[in-house]
Amino acid sequence: MAGLAWKWPRTRLPVGASALGVFVLCWLYIFPVYRLPDEKEIVQGVLMQQGxxxxxxxxxxxxxxxxxxxxCDPGQLFAMTKQNSPMGKNLWFDGEFLYSFTIDNTTYSLFPQATPLQLPLKKCSVVGNGGILKKSGCGKQIDQADFVMRxxxxxxxxxxxxxxGLKTQLVTANPSIIQKRFQNLLWSRKAFVDSVKVYNHSYIYMPAFSMKTGTGPSLRVYxxxxxxxxxxxxxxxxxxxxxxxxxxxxxxxxHAKRLSTGLFLVSAALGLCEEVTIYGFWPFSVDLHGKFISHHYYDNVLPDSGFHAMPEEFLQLWFLHKSGVLRMQLEQ
Amino acid sequence: MAGLAWKWPRTRLPVGASALGVFVLCWLYIFPVYRLPDEKEIVQGVLMQQGxxxxxxxxxxxxxxxxxxxxCDPGQLFAMTKQNSPMGKNLWFDGEFLYSFTIDNTTYSLFPQATPLQLPLKKCSVVGNGGILKKSGCGKQIDQADFVMRxxxxxxxxxxxxxxGLKTQLVTANPSIIQKRFQNLLWSRKAFVDSVKVYNHSYIYMPAFSMKTGTGPSLRVYxxxxxxxxxxxxxxxxxxxxxxxxxxxxxxxxHAKRLSTGLFLVSAALGLCEEVTIYGFWPFSVDLHGKFISHHYYDNVLPDSGFHAMPEEFLQLWFLHKSGVLRMQLEQ
Structure with missing residues (x-):
């Protein structure tokens, strides 16, 4: 049959060329061609504002x-609730391609009826883990907020x-921490229970449905x-x-593969709280006086390169600070 | 080369015939051609002895x-101890073909230095779960022993x-129970902890290294x-x-794929105790008066057919009873 015999004219370029084109477009989407100010310039800009x-x-x-x-409707959608995630609802993992899950009887029973937070929250401290907090003496100020997120x-x-500070009402926990520090809670669980006692009466906020592998450990935490x-x-x-x-x-x-937990949390806080002050959001290797500082206030373990876009995130937060939307505390 | 060109003379029978031969031999090993007395005959035999x-x-x-x-050296080898299972020792799963494991640091730390039982144990009750125990009123007698195994x-x-009875010093738990009743302890564990409270101060004896799939659940019980x-x-x-x-x-x-837990336990008791009385070891559907009874004292769930050889096991225990090696209690 003539129809079956018909073929595209044969060339050697199109398949490779289209693949390359798609690749370049994706690359530009993630790493666009614009110049981000370097660390020194950012520090200078912040210094000019400091007075x-x-x-x-x-x-x-x-x-x-x-x-x-x-x-994003943070008030309603911040957490999984019986209200926003009824039985039988199909949801997509946000950190995966093409994987979804359906809320079944067991999962549904783990959600509160509605968000358990008394909204709007008044004064919130959102505490990042930047090394800039070390010797900052900010503890008292952080704890003076009504609601502290870490x-x-x-x-x-x-x-x-x-x-x-010490006060905590909400603390995030990525499943990867549960895997690394507590062997996914598959064996002994006491070390985990003991380690979270310091957070007293607080919510542990877990992205259980971001990656397929994170669901098990998150449910085990519950x-x-x-x-x-x-x-x-x-x-x-x-x-x-x-x-x-x-x-x-x-x-x-x-432009990043994924936002940092910190920016997710600040965004949530801006939707849930009347006043937001953020601490420890400083991804640079020197402080405002040019002194080298560790990456976190408790260690100097650097994040995976190319996963988050910390300087870009900082600039957005700095812009919000300058606009009066939130207060970014960088010194005592 | 002449060597490589040489071949077996070709026939159409040998491969199938040898396979059949091997199969028949294995079959005869597991199900030998001798006539086991039937249920009625066994009950009659027991009745004759009862007076x-x-x-x-x-x-x-x-x-x-x-x-x-x-x-078998029960005193030394009944349980895994630091003494009989030093670090680096290689052991074979007894319920698998061709799978072994090596005692590592973590596993080693789970074993007591030596057997924690005060040997020899004096009077032991070994309690099977036969339906014959129902309405037997044997509880008091069972609990009068120094050491009760279930x-x-x-x-x-x-x-x-x-x-x-209620007294328990040792109770076996197959990993399959942990899987079926407690979801392998992968999620909530409280129901399990609550359910074993009834065994008070006792050892839970687990065949953690019989099948590969049983190791995880058994360690989780620990x-x-x-x-x-x-x-x-x-x-x-x-x-x-x-x-x-x-x-x-x-x-x-x-001849069975595997001995029942009951016979393992009676054997251990005969090695560990000075006096052994066994209860509830009666795998038949009628009692000594011909009345139908349930398979277990708590339900009528029958075991997988062809896995254990209960009537054969009973006859061995009955022989031990008649020889005065153990006492088998079948009525009040």
Whole structure:
């Protein structure tokens, strides 16, 4: 049959060329061709601003909250709840390609009816883990907030509390930490339960549905805390919220494989709190006086390169600081 | 080359015929061609004996213990200990073909230095789970022993205690139970901890190294009890002991894929205790008065057919009873 015999004219270029084209476009999307100010320039810019008095701009706060509400509805979608994730609902992992899951009886039973936070929260401290917090003496100020949020189960032992405080109402925990530090809770679980006692009555906020491999460890955190009658409870991050926040910042020019936990948390705080002050968000190797500092306040382990876009994220947060949307605390 | 060109003369039979031959030999090994007395005959035989007074034959007890010591050394090898399983030792799973494991740092730390049992144990009750225990009123007699051993985490709730007692010093738990009833302890573990409270201060004896898939759940039982500060502690069955006991009974004519937990436990008791009385070892569907009874005292779930050889095992135990090596209690 003539139809079956018909073929495209044969060339040697198109397949490779199209693949290359797609690759270049993706590359440009993730690593665009524009010049980001270097570390020195950023530090200079921050220094120039340091003397000036900072005032919260309530209009700017309201405008930014409206933007967040329109894109991501943090009040409703921050965590998985029975309300926003009914049984049988299909959701996509936000950190995977092409994998979804369906809320079944067991998973549904782990969600609170609605968000358990008393919204709006008043004064919030969001504490990043930057080395700039070391010897900052910010602990007291951090703890004066009504609601303190921290990232990735940071240490809060006596040696740090003067600088980072102790109060915690919400702390994020990536499943990778559960894997590395607690063997995915497959064996003994007591070390984990003991290690989170420092967070007292707080929510452990887990992206259980970002990557397929993270679901098991996250559910195990839930069961472990419940089994031990711990003071902490798990809130599962809603993958739709994380995806929407990711898109929001991508549209504002942040190009990275994934936003940092810190920026997710600041974004949530801006949607949930009336006043936000952030601490320890400083991804550079020198402080404002040019002194070398460690990457975290508790160690100097650098993140995987090329996964997050920390300087870009910093510039966005710095812009919010200058606009009066949030206060970024960089010195005592 | 001439050597390479040489071939076996070609026929169409040998491969199939040899395979069939091997199959028949294996079949005969597992299901030999001898006639086992049927249920009625066994019950009749037991009834004939019932009137007669039973006396422990101390010579027979000593002879049998010597046999067990020579083959299997229960006192030393009953459980995994630091003494019999040093670091780096290679052991074979007794329920698998061709799989071994090496004692590493982590596994080694789970073993007691030596057997924690005060040997020899004096009077032991070994309690099978046969339906014949129902309405037997044997509970008091069972609990009068110094050391009570039970099989497969049986229920001991108030409705059963009059018949089966409550005292327990050692209870076996197959990993399959942990899988079926407690989801392999991968999620919540509280239900398991609560369910074993009934065994008070006792050892949970687990064949952790019989099948590869059983190791994980068994170790999780260990960690769970430790994490919760439970009164129960795990003893891991030594696969060499289980293999040796299996061979011992195979040589005495028991042909089955695997011995029942009950016979393993009675064998251990005969090696560890001065006096052994066994209860609930009755695998038949009628009692001594011809009345139909359930398979277990708590349910009527039958075992997988063809896996154990219960009537054969019963006959061996009955022979030991008649010889005065152990006492088999079948009625009140």
């Amino acid at each position: 000036k008095a900072w005032r919260r701009n309530h209009t700017a706060v309201a405008v930014f909250r409206k933007l967040l509400e329109d894109c 990232c990735n189960l940071p240490p809060l032992s006596r040696e740090y509390s003067k600088d980072v 069961y472990t805390l419940k089994d031990f009658g711990a003071k902490q409870a798990v809130l599962f991050a809603n993958p739709n919220f994380l995806r929407d926040i990711g898109k929001f910042w991508k549209n504002k020019g942040i | 007669k007074a039973w006396r422990r034959n101390h010579t027979a007890v000593a002879v049998f213990r010597k046999l067990l010591e020579d083959c 099989c497969n985490l049986p229920p001991l709730s108030r409705e059963y205690s009059k018949d089966v 960690y769970t009890l430790k994490d919760f500060g439970a009164k129960q502690a795990v003893l891991f069955a030594n696969p060499n002991f289980l293999r040796d006991i299996g061979k011992f009974w195979k040589n005495k004519g028991i």
